Amino acid sequence: PLQCGIVGLPNVGKSTIFNALTKSHSAEAQNYPFCTIDPNVGVVAVPDPRFDYLVKIVEPKSSVPVAVEFVDIAGLVKGASQGEGLGNKFLDHIRKVNAILHVVRCFQDENVTHVSGAVSPKSDVEIIELELILSDLDQVDKRLQNLLKKKKSGDKEAVEQSAVLERVAETLKAGKPASAAGLSADDREAIKDLALLSLKPVLFIGNIDEKLLAHPEESPEFRELQQVAKERGAEAIPLSGKIEAEIGQLSPEEEKEFLSDLGLSEPGLNRVIREAYGLLGYITFFTAGEVEVRAWNIVKGETAPQAAGTIHSDIERGFIRAEVTPFSAVEEYGTQKKAQEAGKMRLEGKEYVMQDGDVVYFRFNV
Numbered sequence: 001p002l003q004c005g006i007v008g009l010p011n012v013g014k015s016t017i018f019n020a021l022t023k024s025h026s027a028e029a030q031n032y033p034f035c036t037i038d039p040n041v042g043v044v045a046v047p048d049p050r051f052d053y054l055v056k057i058v059e060p061k062s063s064v065p066v067a068v069e070f071v072d073i074a075g076l077v078k079g080a081s082q083g084e085g086l087g088n089k090f091l092d093h094i095r096k097v098n099a100i101l102h103v104v105r106c107f108q109d110e111n112v113t114h115v116s117g118a119v120s121p122k123s124d125v126e127i128i129e130l131e132l133i134l135s136d137l138d139q140v141d142k143r144l145q146n147l148l149k150k151k152k153s154g155d156k157e158a159v160e161q162s163a164v165l166e167r168v169a170e171t172l173k174a175g176k177p178a179s180a181a182g183l184s185a186d187d188r189e190a191i192k193d194l195a196l197l198s199l200k201p202v203l204f205i206g207n208i209d210e211k212l213l214a215h216p217e218e219s220p221e222f223r224e225l226q227q228v229a230k231e232r233g234a235e236a237i238p239l240s241g242k243i244e245a246e247i248g249q250l251s252p253e254e255e256k257e258f259l260s261d262l263g264l265s266e267p268g269l270n271r272v273i274r275e276a277y278g279l280l281g282y283i284t285f286f287t288a289g290e291v292e293v294r295a296w297n298i299v300k301g302e303t304a305p306q307a308a309g310t311i312h313s314d315i316e317r318g319f320i321r322a323e324v325t326p327f328s329a330v331e332e333y334g335t336q337k338k339a340q341e342a343g344k345m346r347l348e349g350k351e352y353v354m355q356d357g358d359v360v361y362f363r364f365n366v
């Protein structure tokens with residue numbers, strides 16, 4: 001599944017948030033076979049009211065929502081790229097993830113020590129960012145060295161990769177993340193195997209005082225984080241680790257009341273999961289049969305046969321047509337069948353580009 005790594009300075013609330021994420025027993029999470037792969041990795045369901053609706057009207061034997069894997073990457077501290085603390089081992093962990101959730105402390109609490117003395121979102125972000133940048137620079141330099149010989153012998157790929165890496169190195173040396181190097185899709189492809197940390201999409205999470213949760217803009221620390229995120233073309237989401245941890249302990253009924261008392265419509269973690277999913281450029285389509293209702297994730301722009309291939313390679317190979325009903329029509333007419341009777345089901349061929357929310361049945365030759 002999609003993997004998100006949770007990073008941030010020590011004591012900002014990473015573990016609290018990770019635990020709340022993986023232990024929350026919202027309705028969606030309940031019907032996902034939650035698995036703990038290891039204490040620092042948890043799989044959670046992507047909350048999606050469309051999925052819940054389909055399950056409700058179809059009443060299938062089983063239902064499987066889209067899953068996202070979260071990895072708690074503790075141990076990233078100042079000096080990590082230099083091998084301090086548990087250093088580089090953790091950086092290697094991050095190389096494997098698709099996206100990074102960067103947790104930043106925005107709450108004041110005298111009882112919780114701040115590693116650098118004061119709560120300061122901007123400099124906190126910069127400390128973590130610098131470690132990622134230094135680690136990347138190390139990788140890039142090593143690779144450039146290795147490519148020298150091949151480059152001299154005129155190896156085309158080596159020449160191409162070196163050219164991109166030299167630009168990246170320049171950006172990194174200026175203290176900027178590789179994502180600021182203005183790389184094209186082709187450039188990114190050429191250096192993909194390096195899995196550069198500072199090239200990964202980032203979502204910032206401001207762990208704020210629970211009293212300000214309903215009005216995060218009243219927190220100067222959160223406003224500072226929003227500015228930091230904006231400068232990076234990223235989003236900042238307010239969250240209270242403390243509150244999310246409490247929500248995780250409640251029954252669904254208690255949860256509703258608790259949230260409405262706080263002036264919230266859903267747990268902050270739901271938004272985090274959805275935003276993380278969107279950050280990766282994914283869209284969702286559904287299959288909704290009586291045996292199983294399932295949500296699938298594909299990359300935006302994929303065609304019907306490619307989508308079929310995420311279910312099974314045989315379905316892609318034998319693809320004939322896709323019966324497509326937009327979820328909005330299913331909802332409008334109440335059921336898939338009624339939507340179809342109203343002429344809302346379309347037959348689509350091999351060229352069809354899948355749309356978010358398509359409810360699909362694939363016809364295929366065995």
Ligand code: GDP
Pocket residue numbers: 008009010011012013014015016017074107108109112207208209210240241242243
């Ligand atoms: P990590 O080192 O980033 O994983 O941080 P932890 O999740 O272990 O949290 C560090 C300390 O901060 C713990 O004592 C938590 O109880 C506390 N903490 C976490 N989130 C909040 C919060 O939203 N508000 C307050 N006041 N304390 C929090």
